[in-house]
Amino acid sequence: MTAGVPVRDRSARLAALRGSPALRMVGKRTLMAVPIVLGASVLTFWVLSLIPGGAAQQLLGPEATAEQLLRWNGGSGSTGPDLCATCSGSAAP
DSSP: OBTTBOHHHHHHHHHHHHTOHHHHHHHHHHHHHHHHHHHHHHHHHHHHHHSTTHHHHHHHOTTOOHHHHHHHTTTSOOOOOOHHHHHHTOSOO
């Protein structure tokens, strides 16, 4: 006996829980959510890379100075990695 619960009772409860339709449904839904979240992330990244001038230019407006754009982009001066260049291996190191 462990903590007042017989071992047989605990294993029976675990077996019943494993066969639970609700638990199976939660597991299936969780597994189905993984590709959906990944697909939404890739789609969002791709759409943002299509914006002319970059996301910072669109958010700050056409009157934004180079200093404001540089500050918005984190001081690196880049608008972020290019998805196509990253996948093809031609991105600058």
